[in-house]
Amino acid sequence: MKIAVIGTGKVGRALGLTWARLGHEVVFGSRDPGQEKCQTLVVEAGEQATAATIPDAVATAEAIALTTPWSAVEDVIRQGGDWTGKIIIDCTNPIAPGLQLAVGGDISAAELIAGWTKGAYVIKAFNTTGWENMIDPIYDGEAITMFICGDDREAKAAVRRLAESMGFEVADTGGLKTARYLEPLALAYISLAGPQGWGRNIAFKIVRR
Numbered sequence: 295m296k297i298a299v300i301g302t303g304k305v306g307r308a309l310g311l312t313w314a315r316l317g318h319e320v321v322f323g324s325r326d327p328g329q330e331k332c333q334t335l336v337v338e339a340g341e342q343a344t345a346a347t348i349p350d351a352v353a354t355a356e357a358i359a360l361t362t363p364w365s366a367v368e369d370v371i372r373q374g375g376d377w378t379g380k381i382i383i384d385c386t387n388p389i390a391p392g393l394q395l396a397v398g399g400d401i402s403a404a405e406l407i408a409g410w411t412k413g414a415y416v417i418k419a420f421n422t423t424g425w426e427n428m429i430d431p432i433y434d435g436e437a438i439t440m441f442i443c444g445d446d447r448e449a450k451a452a453v454r455r456l457a458e459s460m461g462f463e464v465a466d467t468g469g470l471k472t473a474r475y476l477e478p479l480a481l482a483y484i485s486l487a488g489p490q491g492w493g494r495n496i497a498f499k500i501v502r503r
């Protein structure tokens with residue numbers, strides 16, 4: 295699949311390198327594709343990877359992962375131009391200062407993004423675990439859980455396949471409005487990993503009996 299990764303920070307790097315390793319064609323969409331951080335990442339990702347401006351990355355990709363701070367998302371969407379028919383993998387978390395949700399309750403960041411990108415297929419994914427787990431989602435031989443949700447069946451199946459190929463067990467929580475539950479779950483992860491002192495080598499996993 296041709297995947298654009300918008301943002302070349304911790305999550306963009308982890309996802310882009312992993313997807314390139316799995317054989318996908320990755321284009322890193324950056325505010326400044328010529329910057330050293332971005333060029334180094336392209337070299338690290340290998341032959342199939344390139345860097346581009348945000349509009350060029352969006353225009354050429356089938357799927358676009360949003361990995362910028364929430365505060366930058368609306369601007370990224372505007373810069374992206376025409377999102378019709380694209381799969382948007384929303385990895386963002388709408389975090390406000392003081393470890394609070396900037397949006398939540400009866401709305402989610404993912405639903406706002408869907409409202410800004412009519413004709414695109416927004417799937418929430420990769421927001422409930424740390425970037426380290428996107429590189430290695432195996433704990434003691436067991437796959438950790440990646441929660442996803444979205445309204446379009448085919449787009450969600452594509453994101454499910456992507457997450458499974460990375461080594462995650464996928465749990466589909468339902469339609470895009472269930473992002474209202476997945477976004478606060480990310481805050482629980484951050485609170486555990488940071489203030490509660492568990493560290494970042496932790497992950498959510500569903501168990502059954």
Ligand SMILES: NC(=O)c1ccc[n+]([C@@H]2O[C@H](COP(=O)([O-])OP(=O)(O)OC[C@H]3O[C@@H](n4cnc5c(N)ncnc54)[C@H](OP(=O)(O)O)[C@@H]3O)[C@@H](O)[C@H]2O)c1
Pocket residue numbers: 300301302303304305306323324325326332360361362363364365366385386387388389420421422423424425426
């Ligand atoms: N860190 C985690 O473990 C984790 C896990 C799950 C989800 N998330 C979510 O994923 C998103 C990215 O997190 P991250 O930790 O990867 O962030 P990060 O390391 O700060 O990287 C964000 C990247 O977004 C781009 N960007 C675009 N507009 C920006 C702006 N106005 N200000 C700053 N950066 C801008 C930058 O790439 P360019 O310089 O190339 O434009 C930057 O490197 C956030 O929404 C976060 O809540 C994070």
